[in-house]
Amino acid sequence: MGILDVDHAREIWDALRGNKVRTLLTAFGVFWGIFLLMVMMGSGNGLETGAMQEFAGSAHNSVFMWGQRTTKPYKGFPVGRGIELTNEDVDAVRRQIHEAEIVCPHNQLNGYNGGNPVTRGKKSGGFSVLGEIPDIAKVQSIPIIAGRFLNENDLTERRKVAVIGLRVQDLLFDKGENPIGQSIKVKGVYFMVVGLFKTERTGGDADREMQTVYIPFTTYQQAFHAVGHVDWIGIKARDDASATDAEEKAKALLRERHDVAPDDTRAFGSWNMEKEFKQFSGVFSGIRFLVWTVGLGTLAAGVIGVSNIMLVIVKERTHEIGIRRAMGATPLSITGQIVLEALLLTSSAGYVGLILGMLAIDGVALLTRGSDAEFFKNPGVDIPTALKALVVLIFCGVLAGLMPAWRASRVSTVEALRAL
Numbered sequence: 572m573g574i575l576d577v578d579h580a581r582e583i584w585d586a587l588r589g590n591k592v593r594t595l596l597t598a599f600g601v602f603w604g605i606f607l608l609m610v611m612m613g614s615g616n617g618l619e620t621g622a623m624q625e626f627a628g629s630a631h632n633s634v635f636m637w638g639q640r641t642t643k644p645y646k647g648f649p650v651g652r653g654i655e656l657t658n659e660d661v662d663a664v665r666r667q668i669h670e671a672e673i674v675c676p677h678n679q680l681n682g683y684n685g686g687n688p689v690t691r692g693k694k695s696g697g698f699s700v701l702g703e704i705p706d707i708a709k710v711q712s713i714p715i716i717a718g719r720f721l722n723e724n725d726l727t728e729r730r731k732v733a734v735i736g737l738r739v740q741d742l743l744f745d746k747g748e749n750p751i752g753q754s755i756k757v758k759g760v761y762f763m764v765v766g767l768f769k770t771e772r773t774g775g776d777a778d779r780e781m782q783t784v785y786i787p788f789t790t791y792q793q794a795f796h797a798v799g800h801v802d803w804i805g806i807k808a809r810d811d812a813s814a815t816d817a818e819e820k821a822k823a824l825l826r827e828r829h830d831v832a833p834d835d836t837r838a839f840g841s842w843n844m845e846k847e848f849k850q851f852s853g854v855f856s857g858i859r860f861l862v863w864t865v866g867l868g869t870l871a872a873g874v875i876g877v878s879n880i881m882l883v884i885v886k887e888r889t890h891e892i893g894i895r896r897a898m899g900a901t902p903l904s905i906t907g908q909i910v911l912e913a914l915l916l917t918s919s920a921g922y923v924g925l926i927l928g929m930l931a932i933d934g935v936a937l938l939t940r941g942s943d944a945e946f947f948k949n950p951g952v953d954i955p956t957a958l959k960a961l962v963v964l965i966f967c968g969v970l971a972g973l974m975p976a977w978r979a980s981r982v983s984t985v986e987a988l989r990a991l
Contacts, residue, residue, distance in 0.1 A: 594880065594916070597873070597876040597877055597879075597880045597920075598916060600872055600874075600920075601873035601874065601876075601916075601920040601921050602923055602927075603869060603924065604867075604869040604870030604872065604874075604921075604924070605924035605964060606927055607865070607869050607928070608862070608866025608867070608869070608870065609925060609929055609952055609960065610928050610932055611862040611865065611866055612859075612862050612863075613928075613931075613932030613950045613951050614935075614950055615855070615858050615862050616951055617935075617939075617949060618950075619855045620950075631844055631845060632810070632814040632845050633806060633807045633844045633845070634805070634806050634808075634817060634818040634843045634844060634845065635805045635806075635841060635844075636818065636822065636839055636840065637802060637803035637804070637839065637840050637841075638653065638655055638829075638839060638840075639654060639837060639839060639840045640837075640838065641654065641831055641832070641835055642837045643834070643835045645835070648830060654825075654838055655800060656676075656800075656803070656804060656825070657799050657800065658676065658799050658801060659828075660804065660825060660828060661674060661804055664824060664825075667820075668817055668824065669812075670809060670813065670816050670820065671806045671809070671821070672810075672812075673805075673806070673807040674804060675703070675704055675706050675806075675807075676788055676804055676805075677703060677707075677788075677803050678792065678795075678800065678801065679699065679700070680701075680702075680757070686698065687699070687700045688758070689756065689757050690743075690755065690756045691756065694742065695742075695743075696739065697782075698784050699782060700757055700786065701783060701784070701785050701791075702786055702789075702790070702791025702795075702797075703787070703788055704726055705720065705722055705725075707805070708720055710805055710807045712771055714768055714770070714771065716737075716767055716768060716769050717749070717750075717751055717766065717767040718734070718764070718765050718766035718767055719734075719766045720734055720766050721734060721766075721785060721786075721787055725765075725787040725790070726789050727789075729789045730787060731760065731761060731762045731786075732762060732764075732787065732790075733755060734764070734766035734784070735764055735766070735767060736767075736768055736769070736780060736781040736783045737767065737769050738778070738781035738782045739782060739784060740767060751764055751767065752765075757786075758795065760794045762786055769781070804821070814843060814845035814846075815843060815845055818843055822839050822841070826838065867963070870921075870963070870967060873917075873920075874917065874967045874968075874970060874971045875971075877916055877971040877972075878971040878974055881912065881913050881916075881972055910969055910972035910973065911972070912972065913968055913971040914968035915968075916968070916971075917964065917965075917967055917968030917971055918964060918968050921968070922961075922964070925957065925960060928952075929951075929957065932950050932951055935950050936951055
């Protein structure tokens with residue numbers, strides 16, 4: 572007799588059906604464990620996707636620095652001296668910080684988040700105006716959908732050209748009008764639009780980026796009376812180097828150039844994308860570990876229930892096991908049959924939980940699609956993860972049957988035949 576044939580399958584069904592309430596409650600424990608695991612994993616993925624949109628389109632190994640005010644006296648200079656970065660600082664960082672692959676100076680009209688009146692004819696809007704070099708496109712993604720981005724000729728010749736976001740186009744141009752080759756005016760200075768871009772971000776970050784006007788860095792300095800001035804410096808580290816190391820060395824260099832005390836840590840501000848990304852990644856690694864721990868713990872409770880019910884079934888079938896042993900069934904075949912029964916019960920309940928869990932999280936994804944929930948995007952469970960959960964489920968099914976199977980294999984034939 573094979574491990575599973577028609578007669579054996581009928582015996583399994585009859586044994587489980589013999590106590591429907593007990594079987595259903597046991598199966599529900601396994602179902603709920605895998606269902607909860609799928610839902611929590613899908614939700615965690617949605618949170619992670621939403622949070623990681625903050626880093627979408629930006630180099631993760633980058634850092635941005637700007638001058639602030641000194642907090643310690645040094646070389647005769649008083650506390651509270653303002654630090655202004657210059658073109659020479661940018662050149663020094665390029666030459667001396669070997670960890671830096673790309674160094675980008677930035678200028679922003681009216682400071683961070685400054686809304687500047689940009690007009691075209693009778694239409695106007697308040698937008699961010701940034702002076703950039705072409706390499707900024709290597710630090711953050713700027714998907715061009717029409718025209719081109721800034722190039723080296725624009726920088727060298729100080730051309731009055733601009734690359735605008737989709738929101739700028741919507742407010743300054745008629746619907747369907749091609750902005751390429753048209754002129755816009757920023758604080759009395761005319762710029763010809765040479766490119767149109769979109770963003771990879773979502774929510775508020777996307778709105779801010781779409782309301783941006785990029786112009787050549789050199790043109791900005793000349794047109795807006797900022798010759799030699801730099802608002803902040805962006806650094807993209809080499810692939811084999813750390814952005815944090817580049818930041819520390821660049822700050823040390825800038826302190827030296829501006830006569831700032833070596834231990835004055837607040838004279839230069841910075842935002843380290845690498846640190847932020849690692850912190851977010853660490854948080855979500857912890858969340859994934861917690862999800863698996865809670866889900867597997869719940870699943871383990873269900874598996875223990877399956878093991879208990881199989882022990883009861885083995886006890887109820889002692890006489891039957893004795894007859895099989897008397898007819899020549901080996902302990903291995905008895906063990907295989909009991910393990911298979913536990914595996915079938917666990918797998919069937921768990922498979923239903925797996926499918927319904929994935930359907931539930933897909934339903935949540937459908938309901939939240941297009942919503943304004945910035946920190947919860949595209950929840951779901953990928954196929955490799957679902958397969959891992961299925962493997963865990965099968966392993967748990969085998970595990971649930973081992974103890975009852977061992978108990979069944981040790982049943983004495985004579986004692987079993989006496990159990991009437």
